[in-house]
Amino acid sequence: MFTKFQKSFQTGVVTSHYPKEKDYAPLRFRGRIEIDNERCKQCNVCVEVCPTNAYTWIEDKGKRSLQLDHAKCVFCGMCEDACSYRAIRITNDFELAAIHKDDLLVKAGLDKTASVEELGLKLREKIFSVFRRSLHVREVDAGSCNGCEWEVVALYNSPVHDLQRFGIDIVSSPRHADCLLVTGPPTRNLETALIKTYHSTPEPKMVIALGACACSGGIFSNCYATKNGIDNVVPVDVYIPGCPPRPQAIIYGFLLALERIDK
Amino acid sequence: MENHRQLCITELTNQFKDTVIITKSFLENEIYISTKKENLLDVCVYIRGTLHASLSSMIGNDERSLNGNFRIYYVFSMLRADMFLIVHIPVSEDHPEFPSITTKIPAAHWYEREIKDMFGLEPVGHPDPSTLVLHGNMPDKTYPLRKDFDINTHIPLQESKLPFFKVEGEGVFEIPVGPIHAGIIEPGHFRFSAVGDSIYYLDAKLFYTHKGTEKLFETMPYTKGLFLAERICGVCAASHATGYCQAIEKVAGVEIPPRAKFIRTIILELERLYNHIGDVGNICTGAAFLLGSAHGFRIRERIQQLNETICGNRYLRGMVTIGGVRFDIDDDLKKHILTTLSHVKKDFKELVNIIINSSSLLDRLETTGRLSTEIAKELGVVGVAARASGIATDTRLIHPYAAYNEVDFDISIFYYEGDVFARTKVRIDEVYQSMYIIEQCFDKIPEGPIKTSMKELPPYKQALSYVESPRGENIYWIMTAPNNMLYRYKIRSPSFCNWPSIPYTIPGNIVPDFPLINKSFELCYSCTDL
Numbered sequence: 001m002f003t004k005f006q007k008s009f010q011t012g013v014v015t016s017h018y019p020k021e022k023d024y025a026p027l028r029f030r031g032r033i034e035i036d037n038e039r040c041k042q043c044n045v046c047v048e049v050c051p052t053n054a055y056t057w058i059e060d061k062g063k064r065s066l067q068l069d070h071a072k073c074v075f076c077g078m079c080e081d082a083c084s085y086r087a088i089r090i091t092n093d094f095e096l097a098a099i100h101k102d103d104l105l106v107k108a109g110l111d112k113t114a115s116v117e118e119l120g121l122k123l124r125e126k127i128f129s130v131f132r133r134s135l136h137v138r139e140v141d142a143g144s145c146n147g148c149e150w151e152v153v154a155l156y157n158s159p160v161h162d163l164q165r166f167g168i169d170i171v172s173s174p175r176h177a178d179c180l181l182v183t184g185p186p187t188r189n190l191e192t193a194l195i196k197t198y199h200s201t202p203e204p205k206m207v208i209a210l211g212a213c214a215c216s217g218g219i220f221s222n223c224y225a226t227k228n229g230i231d232n233v234v235p236v237d238v239y240i241p242g243c244p245p246r247p248q249a250i251i252y253g254f255l256l257a258l259e260r261i262d263k
Numbered sequence: 264m265e266n267h268r269q270l271c272i273t274e275l276t277n278q279f280k281d282t283v284i285i286t287k288s289f290l291e292n293e294i295y296i297s298t299k300k301e302n303l304l305d306v307c308v309y310i311r312g313t314l315h316a317s318l319s320s321m322i323g324n325d326e327r328s329l330n331g332n333f334r335i336y337y338v339f340s341m342l343r344a345d346m347f348l349i350v351h352i353p354v355s356e357d358h359p360e361f362p363s364i365t366t367k368i369p370a371a372h373w374y375e376r377e378i379k380d381m382f383g384l385e386p387v388g389h390p391d392p393s394t395l396v397l398h399g400n401m402p403d404k405t406y407p408l409r410k411d412f413d414i415n416t417h418i419p420l421q422e423s424k425l426p427f428f429k430v431e432g433e434g435v436f437e438i439p440v441g442p443i444h445a446g447i448i449e450p451g452h453f454r455f456s457a458v459g460d461s462i463y464y465l466d467a468k469l470f471y472t473h474k475g476t477e478k479l480f481e482t483m484p485y486t487k488g489l490f491l492a493e494r495i496c497g498v499c500a501a502s503h504a505t506g507y508c509q510a511i512e513k514v515a516g517v518e519i520p521p522r523a524k525f526i527r528t529i530i531l532e533l534e535r536l537y538n539h540i541g542d543v544g545n546i547c548t549g550a551a552f553l554l555g556s557a558h559g560f561r562i563r564e565r566i567q568q569l570n571e572t573i574c575g576n577r578y579l580r581g582m583v584t585i586g587g588v589r590f591d592i593d594d595d596l597k598k599h600i601l602t603t604l605s606h607v608k609k610d611f612k613e614l615v616n617i618i619i620n621s622s623s624l625l626d627r628l629e630t631t632g633r634l635s636t637e638i639a640k641e642l643g644v645v646g647v648a649a650r651a652s653g654i655a656t657d658t659r660l661i662h663p664y665a666a667y668n669e670v671d672f673d674i675s676i677f678y679y680e681g682d683v684f685a686r687t688k689v690r691i692d693e694v695y696q697s698m699y700i701i702e703q704c705f706d707k708i709p710e711g712p713i714k715t716s717m718k719e720l721p722p723y724k725q726a727l728s729y730v731e732s733p734r735g736e737n738i739y740w741i742m743t744a745p746n747n748m749l750y751r752y753k754i755r756s757p758s759f760c761n762w763p764s765i766p767y768t769i770p771g772n773i774v775p776d777f778p779l780i781n782k783s784f785e786l787c788y789s790c791t792d793l
Contacts, residue, residue, distance in 0.1 A: 003620070004554055007613055014561055028575035028590060051487040076490050076581055139447045143472040145789045147497025147578055150541075152447050154567070157548065158560035172445035189398050189471045190450060191420060193442050219491050224407055224416050225475035244497065246577065 015162045018248045019255065025092040025246065030075040032093040035066055035106055039087035042066070046079040046088060052212070052219050055079065070096055070104040071215035071229070074243040097240040097253030101231070104215070104241055134167040135258060137208075138177035138201070142186030142194045142230060143220075147244035148211040149183065154247050161247045168254055174200040179257070182234070185213045185226035191233055198234045206237040208257060210250065215239045267344050268294060271314065275348075278309060288349075290513060290726055292662070296350045300362055303352050307337060307364050310348050316341045317643050320738045320755040321374035323382045325410045327356060329723070333384060335361055337371075338727065338738065345662045347727055354384050363389040370643030373763055381408040381477075396470045396792070399424035407478055414478050430456035430464045438774065442471045446778070449788035457774055465769040465777075469762060469791055476793040480752040481744075485511055485720055486585065488749060493580045495754060496790040500576075501534040502732035503754070503790075504583040509664060510728035510741040510752070511585050515718055523587035523715075524666040525708040529600075530574070530582050531665065531730070532697040532704075536604075537566040538733035539690040539697070540611060542785045546687050547618065549779035550627040558614045562607055569603050572596070587714035597705055604698050615691055628684035632768040632780030635681060642764045646735015646757045648784055650674060651689045652681035658731035670703040672696045681768075683783040720747045734758055734786065756790035 016023065025031060042064065047055040054072035057064055066087075068079075080090045098104050139152050155163045156170050163170070171177050174197045186194050198207070209230050212218030217228035227233055240253035271294060272285050283306060284297040298306050310316050316339035324334045332353035339348040354361050361378075363386035364371045375386035376395035383406035386392055397407075400423040406412060429437070435456055442450035452468040476495055480488050492507035493500045505527055512519060544559015567577040574582035574590055582588055592600070618624060634644070639652040649656050655676040659667040675692045678685040720743045728739040735757025744750035761784060768780055 003613075004617055007558065007617060008554070011558070011561070026572040026575065028573070029571060030575050030581065049486070051483070051490040074490060074494070075576075077575070078490075138443075140443055141448070141450050141472070143450070143474055143789075145472075145494050145497045146449055146787055147494075147500070149447050149449060150497055151577075154560065154564060156447065157556065158564050159557050160561060160564045170447065174443070184472065185474060187472055187474055188400070188418070188420070189423070189473055190442060192423075193450070193471070197443050219494050220474045220476070220479065223414055223475040223479055224412075224418060225473050225478075243494070243580070244578065246571075 014160050015165065016160055016248075018251060023248045025094050027092065029092040029094065029246075030077045030090045032091045032096055033068055033070070033073065033079070033106060034089045034091060035068060036087045036089065037065060039085045040066055041085050041087070043085070045082045045084070049078045049082045051076060051078070052216075052221070068106040069216065070106065070241045071101055071239060072212065072218065072221070073241065074212050074219055094242070094246050094249040095252045096242065096245070096249060097238060097256050099238055099256065101215070101239055104239060134169070135179055135254070136169050136171045136177050137179045137181050138171055138174045138197070140174070140180050140182045140194060140197050141184055142182050142190045142214070143184035143226065144211060144213055148214075151244045151247055151250060152181065152210070155250055161251070163251070163254075166251070166254065174198075175202065177201050178205060180205065180207045180234075181210050182207060182230045183210045183214050184230070185217045185220045185228070186230050186233055188225045188227075191227065194230070194233055206257065207234055208238045208240060208253060209236045210240050210253075211245060212241055212243045215241050218243065267346060268292075271346060271348065274314065275310075279306060288725070292345050293347045293349060293727060296348060298350060298352055300352055300354070303350070303362055304364055304367060306350055307339075308367050310339050310350065311368055314339075314341065314348070315343060316348055317640075318368055318370040319347070319643070319736070320740060320753065321371060321378065322740050322751070322753040323378040323384065323408065324742065324751050325382065325408065328410060332356070333359070333382060335378065335384070336740065337364075338740065340662070340738075342656070342661070349727075359383055360385045360387050362387055365389050369641045370760065372642075373759065380406075382406050383409065393426045394424070396473050398468075398470065407475060412478075414475065414482050425452075425468050427454055427468075428464065428466050434458050435463060451788055453777070455769075455774060455777070460773045462769050462772055462774060462777065465766045467762070467766055469788060472789050472792040474793065477752060477754065480749050484747050485743075485749060486747075488752070489585055495793065496756070496787045497578055498538055499534070499732040499734065499737070499756070499787060499790060501530050501579040501583060502730045502737055504580070505531060505665065506728045506730040506737050506739045506754075507752075508583055508585045509730070510726055510739050511717075511720070513726040513728060514724040514741060514743050515720055517586060517715060517717060519587045519715055520712045521666075521709050522711045523713045525704045526588045526592060526713060527583055528666040528670065529592070529701050529704050530579055530588070532700050533566065533570060533573070534579055535697045535733045536607075536694060537563050537570065538785075539694050540566065540607075542782070543614070543618070543687060543690055543694075545782045545785065546628070546683065546779065547624065549782040550624055552618075552621065552624045555614065555618050555621075555624065558610075558617075562610050562614065565603065565607060569600060572599065584714065586717050587712070589714070591713050601702070601705065604701060608695070608698055611694060618687075625684065627776070627779060628687060629682060630680075631683045631776050632772060632783060633681050634764055634768045636679065638764060638767050639681065642767075643760045644764050645760055646731070647686055647689050647693075647733075648761050648764065649735065650676070651678045651685035653679035656736070658729050658736045662729050664729060666704065666707075669707060670700050672700050683779055686783040723750065732757060734790075735761065754790075754793060756787065758786035758788070758791040761786050762791055
């Protein structure tokens with residue numbers, strides 16, 4: 001008994017202070033991708049190397065510009081390595097979650113601040129003010145690789161991130177939940193289970209798509225066994241991209257969903 | 264090695280004479296043995312019994328465009344030498360049948376059902392040829408891994424037809440669990456037939472997370488396949504990436520720089536570390552010992568933060584690349600890693616001390632979920648579960664790769680109990696060994712480049728690749744196609760061979776012990792379902 005107490009007291013409080021204090025991801029961390037339109041010579045290399053086809057060309061008023069979809073991105077970093085004009089820069093900003101899928105698009109020529117303002121505007125729509133104080137979440141694995149699951153475990157079971165300090169709790173059944181946190185492309189074999197889970201959750205409810213697979217199908221898209229993103233099966237309220245997203249990025253997504261973030 | 268290969272070839276030729284054609288692979292440790300359906304069982308039984316080999320993988324391949332037939336490969340790995348014997352038989356499209364070897368070699372049980380689902384070839388004589396991967400929800404005559412099946416085929420959703428084994432009798436009731444679970448775990452469906460609190464029979468249905476991974480590999484160039492390999496499983500990412508890169512490097516005939524080999528070893532051991540420490544914590548969760556669980560997850564988190572510093576991803580994704588590694592470990596980072604590990608070592612030792620001195624916890628762990636050595640051998644169990652059941656097997660020792668033949672380490676060979684506690688002890692021992700390996704790597708690591716350039720992939724070359732992931736032996740079989748594509752990439756994860764053994768460990772235990780037993784095996788669903 002004594003050793004147990006001793007260990008606990010020696011360890012002390014390990015819980016992180018994110019988001020009260022800003023968390024800085026390590027230098028090598030691959031987060032938000034920025035495209036410099038001036039430097040882009042439209043050589044198409046990034047489109048070719050991207051394993052998930054996250055880069056596309058868009059035509060606007062006769063001008064051709066590059067567009068990246070963070071929902072599809074698996075943050076492998078190949079585009080930055082391949083771009084010889086240094087037009088693509090991977091930052092270590094991990095706060096990527098968005099309420100609208102379009103907010104996950106990075107368009108060359110459109111700077112970041114503009115899209116953040118847009119995000120702020122949409123936030124004011126106040127859709128889910130019901131859940132502001134406490135949120136009960138059911139995590140649903142719709143065929144993920146287990147990476148996102150372990151990040152949720154790290155959030156919930158590990159004392160370092162301690163999700164419960166935000167009043168967010170993970171419950172055992174969808175019938176007790178306000179919110180479904182769904183991971184995976186989803187797979188064909190789990191489609192029925194996901195739909196049944198969605199219908200078992202009482203109204204009002206919301207759905208958070210966690211990870212690249214849930215947001216768009218990610219690297220498993222366009223396959224006989226998967227659907228390209230869970231929004232093809234159930235309606236989604238918040239998208240948290242990343243492969244897998246860091247625990248802090250998931251916290252950011254939750255707080256965004258609860259409108260607790262002032263932008 | 265060459266002597267040993269010659270010895271095997273001579274023995275096989277003497278035994279089977281004209282019924283087999285033996286070809287040497289361009290790789291030193293592989294022998295391909297071509298035979299016919301009629302002789303298959305004899306050859307397999309001889310290799311397994313007399314030559315002391317175990318069935319490591321079975322690969323179906325649609326080679327109709329090359330030679331008009333399907334082909335099934337049976338990979339046997341020798342237990343006492345770094346040698347693989349690969350028996351293969353042709354199966355024609357007109358007679359899509361092959362003899363089942365399950366009755367003689369039970370380890371083939373799931374492979375044959377998988378081949379039936381994915382290629383439409385019938386294992387004749389299989390005791391339970393029901394659907395495994397596709398859940399019977401596909402239209403008739405739809406076989407995803409056949410070459411004439413387009414990956415984008417839209418298949419309407421049908422109701423699944425999973426057969427369940429039912430136990431009947433007085434007082435027997437059924438408890439269905441999953442596929443959406445109460446905990447934060449992957450999906451699987453379990454049906455317990457219980458009498459009171461004790462489980463009588465467990466029927467486990469998996470393959471819910473089947474994402475068509477093997478088919479996806481065939482549609483992308485090999486450079487992109489690496490990122491898919493990293494995403495086969497979240498927590499075995501470095502192992503799968505290393506396995507993929509080794510396979511590509513073998514067929515392309517590329518030797519990676521020695522520094523890259525050592526960095527890969529360090530990365531693979533870091534993966535083992537965070538998994539094993541997390542698993543020890545998770546086993547405590549399964550026994551409701553929350554103190555141990557909180558400390559386990561806290562230490563795991565520390566290593567994952569270290570991982571993020573080393574390669575920008577908490578799951579070590581994006582570090583291993585074809586031809587070497589992407590990031591170097593400089594002196595500052597080396598110092599940071601070694602300091603963190605020395606803290607972790609002290610921390611973990613204290614945690615272990617608490618665990619093994621907690622009698623209420625040991626009461627849950629000891630004698631729970633016993634896997635006997637015989638069953639483990641018959642089913643071809645690998646990894647931690649095998650070592651806890653008295654089978655001394657470790658790919659790092661038997662088939663060394665990366666820099667494992669240059670470092671010194673021990674594997675657990677003293678545990679025969681096969682219970683949850685034995686599996687916990689194996690993990691605890693391996694944590695210290697992993698740290699020892701990392702320290703040695705830093706002592707021996709040479710200076711030099713970390714990456715070498717790649718050539719074109721030669722078409723239609725075959726090779727095996729193997730990695731000991733935290734869960735056990737991963738085996739990959741690659742066959743290349745023209746234009747830098749892959750013809751077939753077969754992944755056999757340790758979870759695939761360990762899953763069938765879990766139902767044998769359950770009967771006699773109480774229902775609340777199932778999560779604990781499951782956590783002590785700590786098998787991936789995504790690795791298995793692909």
